[in-house]
Amino acid sequence: MDKSALITGAGGGLGRGLALALARRGYHLFLHGRDESKLRALAVELEPYSRPSLYRADLSDPVACSRFIDSLLAETAPPRLVIHNAALMPAGEFLTLPAAEIESTFAVNLLAPAELTRRLCAASPAPEGVMFILSTAARFPQPYNSLYSASKAGLRFLAESLQVELAGRTRICLAYPPLTDTPMTARFALPLPKAAPLPVAERIIRAYERGQNEITWLDWEIMPVLVYRLLPRFFRHLLQSKREMLKNALKHEGNKV
Amino acid sequence: MPQHPLAIKIAGLGKYLPEKIVTSAELEEQLDIPSGWVAQTTGVVSRRYASGETVSQMATSAAQSALCMAGMQPSDLDAIIGASASVQQAIPCTAAFVQRELGAPDGKSACFDINATCLGFVFALQTAVHLIAAGVYKNVLIFSSELATFSRNPKQWESAVLFGDGAAAAIVTAAQPGEASALWHSRFVTYSSGAELTQLVGGGTLHHPNDPATTPEMNMFDMDGPGVFKKAARLVPPFLDEFSKTSGIKNGDYDQVIPHQASGHGLKLLTARFGFHPERVFNHIHERGNCIAASIPLALTEAVEAGRVKRGDKVLLLGTGAGLSVGGLAFTF
Numbered sequence: 001m002d003k004s005a006l007i008t009g010a011g012g013g014l015g016r017g018l019a020l021a022l023a024r025r026g027y028h029l030f031l032h033g034r035d036e037s038k039l040r041a042l043a044v045e046l047e048p049y050s051r052p053s054l055y056r057a058d059l060s061d062p063v064a065c066s067r068f069i070d071s072l073l074a075e076t077a078p079p080r081l082v083i084h085n086a087a088l089m090p091a092g093e094f095l096t097l098p099a100a101e102i103e104s105t106f107a108v109n110l111l112a113p114a115e116l117t118r119r120l121c122a123a124s125p126a127p128e129g130v131m132f133i134l135s136t137a138a139r140f141p142q143p144y145n146s147l148y149s150a151s152k153a154g155l156r157f158l159a160e161s162l163q164v165e166l167a168g169r170t171r172i173c174l175a176y177p178p179l180t181d182t183p184m185t186a187r188f189a190l191p192l193p194k195a196a197p198l199p200v201a202e203r204i205i206r207a208y209e210r211g212q213n214e215i216t217w218l219d220w221e222i223m224p225v226l227v228y229r230l231l232p233r234f235f236r237h238l239l240q241s242k243r244e245m246l247k248n249a250l251k252h253e254g255n256k257v
Numbered sequence: 258m259p260q261h262p263l264a265i266k267i268a269g270l271g272k273y274l275p276e277k278i279v280t281s282a283e284l285e286e287q288l289d290i291p292s293g294w295v296a297q298t299t300g301v302v303s304r305r306y307a308s309g310e311t312v313s314q315m316a317t318s319a320a321q322s323a324l325c326m327a328g329m330q331p332s333d334l335d336a337i338i339g340a341s342a343s344v345q346q347a348i349p350c351t352a353a354f355v356q357r358e359l360g361a362p363d364g365k366s367a368c369f370d371i372n373a374t375c376l377g378f379v380f381a382l383q384t385a386v387h388l389i390a391a392g393v394y395k396n397v398l399i400f401s402s403e404l405a406t407f408s409r410n411p412k413q414w415e416s417a418v419l420f421g422d423g424a425a426a427a428i429v430t431a432a433q434p435g436e437a438s439a440l441w442h443s444r445f446v447t448y449s450s451g452a453e454l455t456q457l458v459g460g461g462t463l464h465h466p467n468d469p470a471t472t473p474e475m476n477m478f479d480m481d482g483p484g485v486f487k488k489a490a491r492l493v494p495p496f497l498d499e500f501s502k503t504s505g506i507k508n509g510d511y512d513q514v515i516p517h518q519a520s521g522h523g524l525k526l527l528t529a530r531f532g533f534h535p536e537r538v539f540n541h542i543h544e545r546g547n548c549i550a551a552s553i554p555l556a557l558t559e560a561v562e563a564g565r566v567k568r569g570d571k572v573l574l575l576g577t578g579a580g581l582s583v584g585g586l587a588f589t590f
Contacts, residue, residue: 036278036303036544037544039278040278040280040302040303040544043280043282044282047282051280051282051283051286053277053283054277054278054279054280054303055276055277055278056274056276056278056305057276064276067275067276067310068276070308070309071275071276071277071307071308071309071310072276074308074309075277075308
């Protein structure tokens, strides 16, 4: 198999965009999602380019996650490119978040990519590339989006560690897409510009093809990243002063991605 | 005359679905079938295929969920009934393997299989209900677990694309005083004139696997789809008339009808006639396919998950199976 890719969380948003971008380039796709009907609809969209293999699994359940990997590996050698895209974002005040969401957010955002990477990279032939879809939430702390921010930061450090450990074997790529207009971010009244998912996905794939292993955007989000790095105390002060605004914008309305 | 209801309930339901989704478009490409034919002919848009799971693993997983819903432990079971067309091996019964994989204690439960293909689960439910009512068993696990993909005949399009893999399980026990759950009526009839309409001739003693005259085709599923449809369409109406007369329940009185997901056309026929409320006939064949014996319990489990069947609802399980058998079971969930 020359060009093949696995995308988790492919049912909508950025995952769907990544699937379209790769399908147009002739990749055979293995698509994972939680909503069977969305996956089927995407398969129909992809028909002119390729016929994807579809998997439904709830990655917040470690048993289901491991079964998903079993059935993937029963069908194919590890895909050449693995994209960890699935994520949950249960934003809102930490103390009001349902207990189960701590577990499910870390399971989907951090444990599932870790386990998938472990199993796929241990198999032979190991994937050529593993891409971690991160977020600016992995580059500076985001109050009222604490679980997402913490799990993405964890994922970033996992990816950066593997970059060294797997060097020469599997290429590890970190993508930091900007705030994108997807089902995940749709319910938040953030007074911030959101990028369209298809161009973001296209750019990620183009950068990957160019050999970039850290894909970032030079937009307004670079400001908080820089301030956090250079002036951490001032950054904290800034967040404190915008607390009410953040709290209202990231009100918890159920963890639906 | 209405039967005396038996105070028995389905205390737990569970399912197992393989992660792999196979769309009809994929199968059309694999089997060289014209595009769009599968959905049009069978009503199936996608189904799940197992990749490496065994029949007993799938059954055990479904049984664990069912036990969890019932609030029971494997050690609470005193009977395990396998009701699948797919068996793990010829001997012993699959139920024995499920006892072990489930961690149900050795020697604590009686294990046996009932095979009536698509109607297997409903036959087993009828059996369990009456054995519980008679005081033979207290807590019975029934499972149906199907790996249909093994016996697909790629040359027989209609059956090759119709089936899906999956498992479902139910815990049956006596209803507590004050609970509405009950079995109202159950009835099965077999028309052996239709025995050859649906068959898998290999695997038995007539065409033994070691017999050199046994061909690979004989070990594949063989179905005269239009023949089954025609015969069933003729037999089901009088069956339902008789069922409603004996049970005293009119077809329109059911809160939910869970038919065997035999085929898209079969379900359409059932929904259009017979006086059932079309919105109360459960239909998920488009994304599950026909899961043989697991079809009815899987549909029931998903109907409960979707909130379409609630405690106290009157439900009719209805189906046909190889034989050709027609059967129904009316109960309050």
